Amino acid sequence: MTAHLSRRGFLKSAAAAGAALYIGANAKGVMAAASSADAALNPFVKIGADGRAIALIKHVEFGQGPATGLTTLIAEELGVTMDQITYEFAPSDPQVYNNLLFGPFQGTGGSTAMANSWMQYRNAGAAAREMLISAAAKEWGVDAASLDIVDGMVTGGGNSASMGDFVAAAAEMDVPAEPRLRDASEWKLIGNDATRRLDSPIKVNGQAQFAMDVHLDNQMVVMIKRTPQKGGVVASFDDSAAKDVKGFIMAQALPTKHGVAVYAENTWAAMQARNAIEVEWDNSAAESRSSAEIKDEIMAALDAEPTYNVNKADRAAVKAAVDGAATVLEKTFYFPLLAHAPMEPLNCTIEQTAEGKIVLHDGAQMPTGPHMAYQQIFELPADKIEINSMLAGGSFGRRATPDADYQVEAGLAFIMTDRSRPVKLVWDREDDIRSGYYRPAVGHKVRVGLDENGTIIGWDHQVAGQSIMKGTAFEAMAVHEGIDHSTVEGIADSPYTIPGQSLGLTDTKKATSVLWWRSVGHTHTAYVMEVMMDLAAKAAGQDPVDFRLSYLTGGGEADRKAAVLKLAAEKAGWGNAPAGHTQGIAVHKSFGSYVAEVVEISGNNDDGIVIEKVTAAVDCGIAVNPDTVRAQIEGGIGYGIGHAMRDQITLDGGAVEQSNFPDYEPLRISDIKEIETHIIASAEAPTGIGEPGTPPSAPALANAIAALTDDSQLIAELPMAEAGVYFA
Amino acid sequence: MAISLKLNGKTHEVEAEPGTPLLWVIRDELKLTGTKFGCGVASCGACTVHMNGEPVRSCQTYIEDVEDAEITTIEKMEEDKVGAAVQQAWLELDVVQCGYCQSGQIMNAVGLLRENAKPTAEEIDDYMYGNACRCATYQRIRAGVQRAAKILEA
Incomplete structure (x- = not known):
């Protein structure tokens, strides 16, 4: 095969024009092409005359892998190797870069990055391929059907030339409405276990730029002295001692009075100055209850008639069935407030350009949130606000507040200045732990009745806790007939077929600001469902795996759930644990994916329990980057188990008692000795992977502990360490 | 106070108040951002650098204590x-x-x-x-x- 004779001619004209092929969407959201960055189009892929491709990533990269994953989709369809393509983060544009599952809103959440981008990014890559091929076919006078792009070269019928040679001509063509997607049999990259993360190199040599690393000329650092009690406001403050801190600039109460903004020349000066400021708080409207009072209220709600009958069951009939059952199991569970505590404390930097634009540098999980908020704060149209999306050092939900809390803080701190100096807002770990948005405290009470054969004949399930969605912009989407689905997801939509189940929900009084936390409602619903399944299996005298399988009989999603359960059991050697080891199992569907986990422990509760191994099986549809899938399951397990072991946020007189990692102790390297993940081969479209590893992890551990100790009360309230479990 | 800081093989003249953590000199003054701020209380290790070849937490290492030391960061x-x-x-x-x-x-x-x-x-x-x-x-x-x-x- 030889390079086509006309290649030089193309190179000349293309390079001279700085030509490029951009495939993206125009303002109407319709797939479109352009030949330069000036076009009114935001691309998903850019291809240069040098044959290099760049994927535009519309989702935040905080470790879950979209930078590599979405680039893989483009590369596969286009026909380039992973070495011939790179990525950039997309700007804020809710029309083009919206999450297709969120409406006109750009954001990452609900483990949807791959699921919503799967067809969109493949279509963009495929359209680019077809246009480049058409341009080459025209130039060479051959049938386009005889050509393909292989490793970045347009190839076929004895011709071969860099795809970069055809970008100028391709950009003049119509974008195919339905480009041919490569058949799975052609895939070289999707599902390829050899693909490495594209963001690894910069993350091992210190070059990765997180928002915390932004350092603009002449910037000020702002830290906020916040109310210790949620809802308190600044009555007055005294900054006289701060004036002795070198680098202190000024202090001003935020317009919301939720804190005092302290401006300084650098981060350390801001920390010192903030410590020196005395604030008088008006706590008349603030939360003043303690965690014990809040818990009492939740537990009392579980014994009252629920506000909402979620599944419209005849509860009286269910209760009667349970009351008349041969065996009745009753268990009450409590889950505390939890902080997200991403490694990178919250921060963002805001500046005004010479042209009057406002630019936000942010590890933005939901760019549309601050984009809309800033239109109000700065009274500017959307096109005068830019968001520079950067790497984020973790989130677990925290960077996606419906009220764009920290970006609004930065905006307010900036608007109180003359805007001549950029403002970098920095939170420290104490801010993060004390002033957070928390996984709500939740209680469950479940009564299960079994007949004399050990079959479930009634399951009365009551849930009470503070709603996450009510009162936010997401209420219309997530709350129906008063029911916040995020509090009961994982029960209301469980693939188990449980005869005679009633599900009630009561919202309890607002205690603090609450928020989705990696896997949202599944953090507690999976726990309760799976611990109860184990208790019922034990009461029935049946094996926990066999018992669960007898309720996974509906076909479809029940089959997929059963398949991961069986695979995890098989791979873990279920029932054949080494001497001195005890196993526990749990399985759960969340975010469209199915995960089963077996936790194997050793030791005892007197000398200490050791987590020896976790074996996971996952069905997340097509695993685009299998190693990323494994990594997310590993991380999801660690996140779930670490918090269940020993973390909680408690309030004393309305103020958060914890402050930093010493009293909100993260999972440590020695806590789990080994994790093994098995992926079910699938032809289904990809579903979530960032969150689904978390829900089954804590109940699988709980079930192992209950099996070891024969004491299920040890695992009824979290964290386990607080309830009497001793981890070595 | 003025300090000669030996970092990554070069000597930097920096001005910092006594008690300033090495972390903030590295990040805010020298603009080497590979060393991270995570907790500020030596409880997470994100700020780890080498002092004379051994790992130390730069958030709890003070600028007045590093004058004669060789500091190395991730960038090196x-x-x-x-x-x-x-x-x-x-x-x-x-x-x-x-x-x-x-x-x-x-x-x-x-x-x-x-x-x-x-x-x-x-x-x-x-x-x-x-x-x-x-x-x-x-x-x-x-x-x-x-x-x-x-x-x-x-």
Whole structure:
């Protein structure tokens, strides 16, 4: 095969024009092409005359892998190797870069990055391929059907030339409405276990730029002295001692009075100055209850008639069935407030350009949130606000507040200045732990009745806790007939077929600001469902795996759930644990994916329990980057188990008692000795992977502990360490 | 106070108040941002640098105490035999997720391998205990240290 004779001619004209092929969407959201960055189009892929491709990533990269994953989709369809393509983060544009599952809103959440981008990014890559091929076919006078792009070269019928040679001509063509997607049999990259993360190199040599690393000329650092009690406001403050801190600039109460903004020349000066400021708080409207009072209220709600009958069951009939059952199991569970505590404390930097634009540098999980908020704060149209999306050092939900809390803080701190100096807002770990948005405290009470054969004949399930969605912009989407689905997801939509189940929900009084936390409602619903399944299996005298399988009989999603359960059991050697080891199992569907986990422990509760191994099986549809899938399951397990072991946020007189990692102790390297993940081969479209590893992890551990100790009360309230479990 | 800071083989004249953590001099004054702020209380290890070749938490190391020391940060690890091996192992195994803690993980892992060329899993867990990773990449960190040991052995 030889390079086509006309290649030089193309190179000349293309390079001279700085030509490029951009495939993206125009303002109407319709797939479109352009030949330069000036076009009114935001691309998903850019291809240069040098044959290099760049994927535009519309989702935040905080470790879950979209930078590599979405680039893989483009590369596969286009026909380039992973070495011939790179990525950039997309700007804020809710029309083009919206999450297709969120409406006109750009954001990452609900483990949807791959699921919503799967067809969109493949279509963009495929359209680019077809246009480049058409341009080459025209130039060479051959049938386009005889050509393909292989490793970045347009190839076929004895011709071969860099795809970069055809970008100028391709950009003049119509974008195919339905480009041919490569058949799975052609895939070289999707599902390829050899693909490495594209963001690894910069993350091992210190070059990765997180928002915390932004350092603009002449910037000020702002830290906020916040109310210790949620809802308190600044009555007055005294900054006289701060004036002795070198680098202190000024202090001003935020317009919301939720804190005092302290401006300084650098981060350390801001920390010192903030410590020196005395604030008088008006706590008349603030939360003043303690965690014990809040818990009492939740537990009392579980014994009252629920506000909402979620599944419209005849509860009286269910209760009667349970009351008349041969065996009745009753268990009450409590889950505390939890902080997200991403490694990178919250921060963002805001500046005004010479042209009057406002630019936000942010590890933005939901760019549309601050984009809309800033239109109000700065009274500017959307096109005068830019968001520079950067790497984020973790989130677990925290960077996606419906009220764009920290970006609004930065905006307010900036608007109180003359805007001549950029403002970098920095939170420290104490801010993060004390002033957070928390996984709500939740209680469950479940009564299960079994007949004399050990079959479930009634399951009365009551849930009470503070709603996450009510009162936010997401209420219309997530709350129906008063029911916040995020509090009961994982029960209301469980693939188990449980005869005679009633599900009630009561919202309890607002205690603090609450928020989705990696896997949202599944953090507690999976726990309760799976611990109860184990208790019922034990009461029935049946094996926990066999018992669960007898309720996974509906076909479809029940089959997929059963398949991961069986695979995890098989791979873990279920029932054949080494001497001195005890196993526990749990399985759960969340975010469209199915995960089963077996936790194997050793030791005892007197000398200490050791987590020896976790074996996971996952069905997340097509695993685009299998190693990323494994990594997310590993991380999801660690996140779930670490918090269940020993973390909680408690309030004393309305103020958060914890402050930093010493009293909100993260999972440590020695806590789990080994994790093994098995992926079910699938032809289904990809579903979530960032969150689904978390829900089954804590109940699988709980079930192992209950099996070891024969004491299920040890695992009824979290964290386990607080309830009497001793981890070595 | 004026201080001559020996960092990554160069001497920098910096002006900082006594009691200023080395972390903030590195990040805010020298603009080397690979060293991260995570907790400020030596409880997460994200700020780990080397002082005379040994890992220290730069958030609890004060500027007046480092004048005669050689400080090395993640930005210099490519030129270090052990550092380069650890980075190679991290790439082979794709240890990172969000990546924010990984500079500190790598700096600490280099400290471990300098002391102990063939650490067991238990020795790795003991040495790396104080380096938190909220993404929970621990299993790959453990494997990465062992892989780096193999690279260095070859």
